[in-house]
Amino acid sequence: MTTDRGMGGVNETQSAPDVGTLTPDDERRVEAARTSLAERDSILVAFSGGVDSAVVAAIAHDVLGDAAVACTAKSETLPSAELEDARRVATEIGIRHKIVNFSELENPDFVENDGDRCYHCRTMRLGRMYETAHELNITTVCDGTNASDPSEGHRPGLQAVEELSVHSPLREHGFEKDAVRRVADWYGLSVADKPSMACLSSRIPTGLAVTEDRLSRVEKAEAALRQWGFSQFRVRDHDGLARIEVASEELSEALDTDFVIAVRQRLTEIGFDHVTLDLHGYQTGSVSPGGETETDSGDGPVVEDVFETSYPSTE
Structure with a gap:
């Protein structure tokens, strides 16, 4: 990603081709996210390869280049096809991609499968992200939580995000799901219209x-x-x-x-x-x-x- 997007602001030489069209609000949010992420020394993005984390990874790579890393946690709950998708999307973005292993099945609370299963899973998964960030001397962990997520019913995984102080730029800057898809299309990402799928x-x-x-x-x-x-x-x-x-x-x-x-x-x-x-x-x-x-x-x-x-x- 080397062409100038022409929005102004930070690191204009790190950007992707304008494929889709953004609304004025979308442009404002993208620029705010770029400016905010550019203030970080380095970023690790918890990366599933879905549309939300892909947009965060693309913006982070825009402004930080090699100081941004996408990290995918490989476990029994991740379909192999999704892992391959994550590899492919990271290549599209041009971001460094690291895959780490862990197992939710080692946690009896997760295996028990109560109403807080997603909390236990997200706590373990994000904990693994922080361990990897520490190993790489990266200062910030981001995820793909968007502004629509808190309104979508019972979301125990969000509790883990908040407890671990994970940075959620899409949520912070008001990107709802439709806007995330428009930005993904603007970046030319193949996941712009990809259906959501939980673990x-x-x-x-x-x-x-x-x-x-x-x-x-x-x-x-x-x-x-x-x-x-x-x-x-x-x-x-x-x-x-x-x-x-x-x-x-x-x-x-x-x-x-x-x-x-x-x-x-x-x-x-x-x-x-x-x-x-x-x-x-x-x-x-x-x-x-x-x-x-x-x-x-x-x-x-x-x-x-x-x-x-x-x-x-x-x-």
Whole structure:
């Protein structure tokens, strides 16, 4: 990113091509965020590769160059496809990308899966970010919390952000979700329209223990739906019963006889005892309060016409 964006302000030689269009308020917020982040010596961005953290990483890289690092925490709750997305988006931005390992399953409070599961997860994840920042002599940890997040119901993960004094530039400067997407488009980021997706543990109902086996079969089931062309979906694991949710506009495709046969066979192979389709369609947080809004990673291509699609084995 080396062309001049022409907004004025800090480090004008570190910027991206103007692909989308910003409103005057968007421009003001971007400039305020750039100015604020430029005051930091160095920044580590908690980076999922979703649209929110990608915008923070892009702005940080604009103004700090190599003093900005994107850091992704790899664990059992992060689908492998999301890790690859994070790598790809970091490359798009041009920011240094570090991947660190940790396991939420080492924390009994997380495994217990009570109403504060996201608090326990976010505390561990951000703690790992601070450890990495210390190792790299970085002074500030940022995340992608935006100004819309506090109004979206039960959000225990926000408590962890506040307790650990994580800097949230999107929230601080009033970027709501739509504005974040416009800025991502302006930067030319491929995730500008990427659907939100919470970590895999959000697919397991509150009170049912989070285990590696459950996380693994959910990941494999959702990978099959992604391969078959669905764009917004979840596979909920009700202790061996798979409850598939797809976007309301995709329900007719999910009811296609060929798809029903294929998905039943594949999910049975994965390890589910029963396979069902939720006729309410995709809903955030339908098995655990706040569980769908704690992360900003996303998934999936635009849905295809599955009535004209064959469903080969995903193996």
